[in-house]
Amino acid sequence: xxxxxxxxxxxxxxxxxxxxxxxxxxxxxxxxxxxxxxxxxxxxxxxxxxxxxxxxxxxxxxxxxxxxxxxxxxxxxxxxxxxxxxxxxxxxxxxxxxxxxxxxxxxxxxxxxxxxxxxxxxxxxxxxxxxxxxxxxxxxxxxxxxxxxxxxxxxxxxxxxxxxxxxxxxxxxxxxxxxxxxxx
Numbered sequence: 001x002x003x004x005x006x007x008x009x010x011x012x013x014x015x016x017x018x019x020x021x022x023x024x025x026x027x028x029x030x031x032x033x034x035x036x037x038x039x040x041x042x043x044x045x046x047x048x049x050x051x052x053x054x055x056x057x058x059x060x061x062x063x064x065x066x067x068x069x070x071x072x073x074x075x076x077x078x079x080x081x082x083x084x085x086x087x088x089x090x091x092x093x094x095x096x097x098x099x100x101x102x103x104x105x106x107x108x109x110x111x112x113x114x115x116x117x118x119x120x121x122x123x124x125x126x127x128x129x130x131x132x133x134x135x136x137x138x139x140x141x142x143x144x145x146x147x148x149x150x151x152x153x154x155x156x157x158x159x160x161x162x163x164x165x166x167x168x169x170x171x172x173x174x175x176x177x178x179x180x181x182x183x184x
Contacts, residue, residue: 003114003151007033007055011048018052021082021115027054033151034073036144051118051146056111059153066155067181068106070114071099073149078119084112094120097149099162120145157181 008027012018018026035042037051059068072079076094080087084107089100106112159181167174 001057001060001153003055003057003153004033006030007053009037009044009054010052011037011044011046012050012052013048017050018117021085021117022052024054027052031146033147034149036076036148037146038144042146047120047145049119049121051120053114053116053118053147055114057114058111059106061109063155064108067101067103067158067160068153068155069099070102070151070153071097072147072151073097075116075118075147075149076120076145079147080117082115094144102153116147118146 007030008024009029009031010022010026011029029044031037031042031044031053033053033055037044038047039045070081070083070088072081072091074095074097075091077092079089079091079098081089081091081100083102083105086105088102088105089098091098159179161177162180163178165176165178167176
């Protein structure tokens, strides 16, 4: 199930940052995910050091009894994720995807509240950042903070393939699945 689209949003910079998810009434803006906050397509068009995203959704009833995974294609730079007031993920790195098993945080038969906090302090972060700066000079592109790749959820069986490792050589290639869970 694709979660791209309009999310509720609030951004903070400097001392005004929230330590925990802000109350619902603080989400006064809307952002189009998966576009960086600085881009025109996001609807925000500015950099915030701390970005808060909120999405409310309902799972299909056919998913009942299945394990549910939440996936982020990429979030720049530090992401903390809550589902229904339970922290389900923390990830650092602006260019790599990450996933979380959200099954235990789900509320069967009701609406699900997904909150994502993103921290991106540009050159004040201890991470490689390329040309992304607070005051860029001579650059002709916008920054890429926040959720900038697709967000989706999927039901999986208890035993499922997490990843395929593909190794090639001059004569062919080998595919090795990485499996999670137990098979019966």
